[in-house]
Amino acid sequence: MSILVVGSVAFDTLETPSGKRERVLGGAATHFALAASFFTKVRVVGVVGDDFLPEHEAVLTSRGIDTTGIEHVPGKSFHWTGSYVKDLAAAETLATDLNVFADFEPKIPASYLDTEYLFLANIDPVLQSRVRAHMPNAKLVAGDTMNYWIAAHRDNLLKVLRELDILIINDNEARMLSGETNNIRAAKGVLALGPKSLIVKYAEHGCAAFFSPHSFGKAFEQGIFRAPATPQEEVVDPTGAGDSFAGGFYGYVASQGKLTPEVFRKAMFYGCVLGSLSVEAFGTDRLQRTTREEIDQRFEHLKEISHL
Amino acid sequence: MSILVVGSVAFDTLETPSGKRERVLGGAATHFALAASFFTKVRVVGVVGDDFLPEHEAVLTSRGIDTTGIEHVPGKSFHWTGSYVKDLAAAETLATDLNVFADFEPKIPASYLDTEYLFLANIDPVLQSRVRAHMPNAKLVAGDTMNYWIAAHRDNLLKVLRELDILIINDNEARMLSGETNNIRAAKGVLALGPKSLIVKYAEHGCAAFFSPHSFGKAFEQGIFRAPATPQEEVVDPTGAGDSFAGGFYGYVASQGKLTPEVFRKAMFYGCVLGSLSVEAFGTDRLQRTTREEIDQRFEHLKEISHL
Numbered sequence: 001m002s003i004l005v006v007g008s009v010a011f012d013t014l015e016t017p018s019g020k021r022e023r024v025l026g027g028a029a030t031h032f033a034l035a036a037s038f039f040t041k042v043r044v045v046g047v048v049g050d051d052f053l054p055e056h057e058a059v060l061t062s063r064g065i066d067t068t069g070i071e072h073v074p075g076k077s078f079h080w081t082g083s084y085v086k087d088l089a090a091a092e093t094l095a096t097d098l099n100v101f102a103d104f105e106p107k108i109p110a111s112y113l114d115t116e117y118l119f120l121a122n123i124d125p126v127l128q129s130r131v132r133a134h135m136p137n138a139k140l141v142a143g144d145t146m147n148y149w150i151a152a153h154r155d156n157l158l159k160v161l162r163e164l165d166i167l168i169i170n171d172n173e174a175r176m177l178s179g180e181t182n183n184i185r186a187a188k189g190v191l192a193l194g195p196k197s198l199i200v201k202y203a204e205h206g207c208a209a210f211f212s213p214h215s216f217g218k219a220f221e222q223g224i225f226r227a228p229a230t231p232q233e234e235v236v237d238p239t240g241a242g243d244s245f246a247g248g249f250y251g252y253v254a255s256q257g258k259l260t261p262e263v264f265r266k267a268m269f270y271g272c273v274l275g276s277l278s279v280e281a282f283g284t285d286r287l288q289r290t291t292r293e294e295i296d297q298r299f300e301h302l303k304e305i306s307h308l
Numbered sequence: 309m310s311i312l313v314v315g316s317v318a319f320d321t322l323e324t325p326s327g328k329r330e331r332v333l334g335g336a337a338t339h340f341a342l343a344a345s346f347f348t349k350v351r352v353v354g355v356v357g358d359d360f361l362p363e364h365e366a367v368l369t370s371r372g373i374d375t376t377g378i379e380h381v382p383g384k385s386f387h388w389t390g391s392y393v394k395d396l397a398a399a400e401t402l403a404t405d406l407n408v409f410a411d412f413e414p415k416i417p418a419s420y421l422d423t424e425y426l427f428l429a430n431i432d433p434v435l436q437s438r439v440r441a442h443m444p445n446a447k448l449v450a451g452d453t454m455n456y457w458i459a460a461h462r463d464n465l466l467k468v469l470r471e472l473d474i475l476i477i478n479d480n481e482a483r484m485l486s487g488e489t490n491n492i493r494a495a496k497g498v499l500a501l502g503p504k505s506l507i508v509k510y511a512e513h514g515c516a517a518f519f520s521p522h523s524f525g526k527a528f529e530q531g532i533f534r535a536p537a538t539p540q541e542e543v544v545d546p547t548g549a550g551d552s553f554a555g556g557f558y559g560y561v562a563s564q565g566k567l568t569p570e571v572f573r574k575a576m577f578y579g580c581v582l583g584s585l586s587v588e589a590f591g592t593d594r595l596q597r598t599t600r601e602e603i604d605q606r607f608e609h610l611k612e613i614s615h616l
């Protein structure tokens with residue numbers, strides 16, 4: 001089954017303890033799409049400027065990703081400048097040049113309208129709601145958000161949350177959304193806002209999924225699942241790790257066509273694997289170099305080191 | 309197989325968001341012994357004052373714990389006063405009254421000398437080394453330490469680490485010992501100091517075990533194992549959680565008589581279970597009230613929420 005992802009396609013200028021990179025291909029939709037492309041067909045809706053060249057588009061199309069929905073407009077693409085020199089776990093934003101992304105109005109190609117798996121990457125919740133409304137045939141809808149929307153656009157965000165089957169956020173975002181510091185209470189607080197299920201990412205500590213009592217039926221009534229992270233001795237660039245997690249997770253879910261607890265759990269493991277690969281090189285380099293075989297090897301390793 | 313634990317038997321005065329308690333029974337050896345007592349026979353070496361009454365000793369002996377090695381001397385028992393009001397994850401020490409513990413010189417009863425499983429709880433590393441030397445028949449030696457010994461008594465501590473089969477510490481201690489911030493590099497740095505294996509506790513994120521390449525033979529060459537924590541919505545009192553973890557872990561190990569990867573892994577799950585029980589009431593209350601049946605139910609639950 002295909003996935004439609006709506007989100008940023010951008011350039012990142014990055015500084016980490018491992019070095020510097022100028023204007024490498026990035027953006028939530030880019031990382032997500034590359035990660036998901038190892039499992040299923042992916043369609044992208046986004047906007048780019050004149051600086052988005054055929055060589056950049058080829059990074060996506062060479063993985064079979066459908067870029068029909070990437071709109072090209074005059075001007076420059078979204079450009080984020082960030083540093084992880086002080087703390088690899090927390091990006092310091094040095095500049096956010098929205099450029100053509102400032103006026104992003106997602107346009108969904110007719111050929112995308114039959115997509116059953118929708119992923120709303122981290123964009124203005126008003127746009128997330130609008131895309132959701134344009135895709136009535138989507139049978140599963142997942143999404144992401146960030147501190148900015150939680151703090152300054154809460155009401156719009158709450159509308160989105162009520163329409164989500166799966167919300168995928170990190171632990172800080174879960175605490176902000178719920179006002180709770182305890183991880184379990186934070187997750188329950190977020191679920192009370194409406195999403196049927198929630199995945200909270202804990203960086204090097206993996207992730208946990210939480211399910212509303214009547215989310216996806218009786219099979220999910222266990223209520224929680226905990227997945228470990230791949231042991232990561234070296235992090236070159238954390239940018240896009242969360243989007244790669246989401247892509248790996250949702251790509252596997254869509255590839256299975258049916259949402260069972262086993263599919264959901266395996267998808268979380270695959271998400272952890274794609275997230276771990278993503279941080280091993282700058283930008284999308286590592287995702288471009290990996291293979292399904294390597295991904296499956298890491299999946300098996302993750303299982304070996306976490307199962308009795 | 310029996311375990312001998314050497315460490316503090318104390319009283320704690322505690323303040324947490326859930327309330328206050330004056331002079332409840334505590335100490336590392338107490339929590340450890342109670343947790344381990346659900347799996348095997350436990351022998352305790354420690355020192356207490358006149359304020360340690362028969363009713364306190366009965367908490368241990370009623371669980372079948374051998375208290376022959378608890379020395380009674382004139383004066384007051386070790387008394388720690390701490391608060392978790394600002395942060396449940398970090399104890400604020402308000403007072404440390406060592407009292408009779410200041411001159412603690414572990415004396416091992418003759419009846420303890422055949423103990424095969426030795427646990428050196430968090431005490432002066434000089435004493436840990438001395439106890440180790442008095443127990444040449446111990447076939448497995450595990451131990452704990454804390455920031456104070458790492459910072460101010462490093463050389464003495466390093467001697468202990470080289471003699472340990474299993475070091476059990478938390479993530480802050482692993483970072484302090486190794487000087488590394490990345491969890492995996494921190495663990496490798498600690499292993500390089502000599503212990504054959506290392507368990508790092510990550511509080512609500514469970515724990516991980518790391519093995520030296522030639523620690524316990526080829527079966528352990530996977531090098532790492534990751535165990536989740538029991539989801540804990542309410543923490544009443546974190547005091548003793550780490551010691552209860554160690555007791556649950558080591559109690560199960562000793563009960564099996566043979567150290568295989570499967571035993572080690574299951575023991576980590578049991579450690580997590582005992583740690584999670586411990587925090588649900590003040591002091592040792594929850595450990596006194598639990599049963600092996602409840603422990604095994606939590607073990608199964610932990611497996612259910614973490615296995616594919």
